[in-house]
Amino acid sequence: xxxxxxxxxxxLGLCLSxxxxxxxxxxxxLSRNLRDLEKIxxxxxxxxxxxxxxxxxxxxxxxxxxNKFFQxxxxxxxxIDGIFLTAATMDINDIxxxxxxxxxxxxxxxxxxxxxxxxxxxEIFKVxxxxxxxxxxSVAEMLGxxxxxxxxASKKFLKSFFExxxxxxxxxxxxxxxxxxxxxxxxxxxxKKLFLPRGNVQKLxxxxxxxxxxxxxxxxxxxxxxxxxxxxxxxxFFIKRIIFNFFKNEKY
Numbered sequence: 001x002x003x004x005x006x007x008x009x010x011x012l013g014l015c016l017s018x019x020x021x022x023x024x025x026x027x028x029x030l031s032r033n034l035r036d037l038e039k040i041x042x043x044x045x046x047x048x049x050x051x052x053x054x055x056x057x058x059x060x061x062x063x064x065x066x067n068k069f070f071q072x073x074x075x076x077x078x079x080i081d082g083i084f085l086t087a088a089t090m091d092i093n094d095i096x097x098x099x100x101x102x103x104x105x106x107x108x109x110x111x112x113x114x115x116x117x118x119x120x121x122x123e124i125f126k127v128x129x130x131x132x133x134x135x136x137x138s139v140a141e142m143l144g145x146x147x148x149x150x151x152x153a154s155k156k157f158l159k160s161f162f163e164x165x166x167x168x169x170x171x172x173x174x175x176x177x178x179x180x181x182x183x184x185x186x187x188x189x190x191x192k193k194l195f196l197p198r199g200n201v202q203k204l205x206x207x208x209x210x211x212x213x214x215x216x217x218x219x220x221x222x223x224x225x226x227x228x229x230x231x232x233x234x235x236x237f238f239i240k241r242i243i244f245n246f247f248k249n250e251k252y
Contacts, residue, residue, distance in 0.1 A: 007087025009036035011186035032058040059113040060105035082132030110154035130173040137180040177217035
């Protein structure tokens with residue numbers, strides 16, 4: 001099988017690349033950091049005797065650039081059996097601010113480009129009559145915040161979008177997996193002071209691989225976040241504001 005990993009140069013994307021290569025799958029890996037991709041390609045091909053194609057792609061680019069990428073590489077992309085959309089971008093300036101470039105970059109990276117990838121590969125998988133689309137949400141979408149506003153809003157949109165995808169594909173052979181992630185031991189959360197333990201990215205990668213042949217997946221990781229999520233969903237907004245004010249001095 002051949003899998004594409006979006007955001008493969010670090011964190012979960014890198015861990016998944018290693019896990020998939022280890023069990024013999026060929027890879028197409030994408031990131032904005034070409035030097036990192038070249039190192040990963042050399043390491044995985046030498047270690048596991050598989051084929052790794054690399055593409056330098058910045059998801060914050062305008063959508064026309066994403067479309068151009070698909071046009072230029074369709075002959076290779078049409079052979080993909082599944083995609084893992086691990087890419088995510090955070091910015092310390094993601095606050096209520098009048099900065100068009102920050103707004104564009106964060107929305108393109110965390111939302112628009114991922115939707116384009118999903119739609120493009122959905123068409124490819126319809127022709128193949130099978131395929132796998134794996135997306136990742138975040139518990140950050142549960143609570144309004146004064147920082148990471150566009151990031152958390154994008155994750156809230158993706159959650160609803162993947163719920164619709166699962167419903168829309170119930171009668172075909174395209175599998176939709178969506179993992180709503182708590183904070184992990186990756187660079188995205190390494191500087192944050194957290195009031196709950198971080199999830200282990202290696203354990204998450206193992207879980208994703210174990211589920212790879214299942215039809216549809218919609219779950220939280222770590223699993224105990226489902227309890228917290230349920231409580232927040234059923235909590236009035238004014239109480240959520242009190243909770244936010246309590247933690248506002250923490251970088252959560």
